Amino acid sequence: MCAALSQAFSRHRGRHRGLQLRHRQGGELLYHAWSFAEQNSLAERRRRSAGIAGDNLGTVVRCYSIAEVTGNNAVGGVVGTNGGGSVNSCVAMNRVVRRTGSAAILIGRVVGNDASGTMGGNRARNDGNLVMYNGTGSVTVAPSATTQAGKDGENATAANTHGTNSSTWWPNVGFSSANWQTRNSNIPILRVKPDSFFVDAQNPIP
Numbered sequence: 001m002c003a004a005l006s007q008a009f010s011r012h013r014g015r016h017r018g019l020q021l022r023h024r025q026g027g028e029l030l031y032h033a034w035s036f037a038e039q040n041s042l043a044e045r046r047r048r049s050a051g052i053a054g055d056n057l058g059t060v061v062r063c064y065s066i067a068e069v070t071g072n073n074a075v076g077g078v079v080g081t082n083g084g085g086s087v088n089s090c091v092a093m094n095r096v097v098r099r100t101g102s103a104a105i106l107i108g109r110v111v112g113n114d115a116s117g118t119m120g121g122n123r124a125r126n127d128g129n130l131v132m133y134n135g136t137g138s139v140t141v142a143p144s145a146t147t148q149a150g151k152d153g154e155n156a157t158a159a160n161t162h163g164t165n166s167s168t169w170w171p172n173v174g175f176s177s178a179n180w181q182t183r184n185s186n187i188p189i190l191r192v193k194p195d196s197f198f199v200d201a202q203n204p205i206p
Contacts, residue, residue: 048071048073048074048075048076048080048081048112048113049069049070049071049072049073049074049076049080049112050065050069050075050076050077050078050079050080050111050112051065051066051067051069051076051077051078051092051094052065052078052079052090053078053079053080054079054080055080055081055083056079056080056081056082056083056085056086056117057083057084057085058085058086059085059086059087059088060078060079060085060086060087060088060090061086061087061088061089061090061174062088062089062090062174062175062179063090063091064092064093064187064188065077065078065092065093065094066093066095066187067094068094068095068096068097068098069094069097069098070096070098070099070100071100071112072099072100072101073099073106073112074099074106074107074112075098075099075106075107075108075112076092076097076107076108076109076110076111076112076113076151077092077093077094077097077108077109077110077124077130078090078091078092078110078122079110079111079112080111080112080113081111081112081113081115082111082113082114082115082116082117082118082119082151083115083116083117084115084116084117085117085118086117086118086119086120087110087111087117087118087119087122088119088120088121088122089120089121089122089173089174089175090110090121090122090123090153091122091123091124091125091153091156091161091173092109092123092124092125092130092153093124093125093130093161093162093187094125094130095129095130095131096130096131096132096133097109097112097131097133098132098133098134099112099132099134099135100134100135101134101135102134102135102136103134104134104139107132107134107139108132108151108152109124109130109132109141109151109152109153110122110123110124110150110151110152110153111151112151113151114151118149119148119149119150119151120148120149121148121174122148122149122150122154123148123153123154123155123156123161123173124146124152124153124154124155124156125156125158125161126146126155126156126157127157127158127161129158156169161187162185162186162187163184163185164184164185165184166182166183166184166185166186166187166188167182167183167184168182169182170182170187170188175188178191179191
């Protein structure tokens with residue numbers, strides 16, 4: 001089990017593409033995590049890129065990312081390829097999700113490529129600041145694709161994610177006060193461990 005109850009962030013550039021949750025049997029679990037570093041895997045063409053997990057064969061739940069993500073293969077704000085795993089109650093707060101190849105099917109606000117997994121309860125910012133690109137230009141998400149079980153997630157307004165309603169919106173979508181401190185006009189702060197103190201230095205800009 002890979003359980004993240006502290007800051008699950010990465011400061012690496014170049015080849016870094018997020019974590020890999022790969023075990024099928026028993027699964028690996030990543031929960032209560034956030035990331036803000038730039039994720040860029042242009043040096044490795046077969047790699048998947050994402051803010052939290054490049055390849056997911058386990059479970060990713062109640063995570064959010066504000067990382068700028070760039071890659072050559074499957075690229076998603078939270079998970080690159082969901083290959084038999086599950087992605088639930090996650091929020092894509094990324095400013096940029098960029099795939100250098102031209103195929104729009106391998107890019108998504110939450111998950112780049114849903115190969116054979118399950119998804120539910122996922123959301124993505126819809127304030128005009130989450131922009132997706134592929135090799136031919138910007139990628140527009142069809143309104144019919146903005147569902148909690150789809151790779152682009154349900155639309156989330158700025159007022160809810162980091163505005164006047166954020167202190168109540170985040171707990172309502174699964175980010176409980178046992179693990180997160182939620183505030184109006186900002187994104188949540190993760191506790192070092194359940195029911196413990198918060199990391200005051202964690203104050204990423206949405």
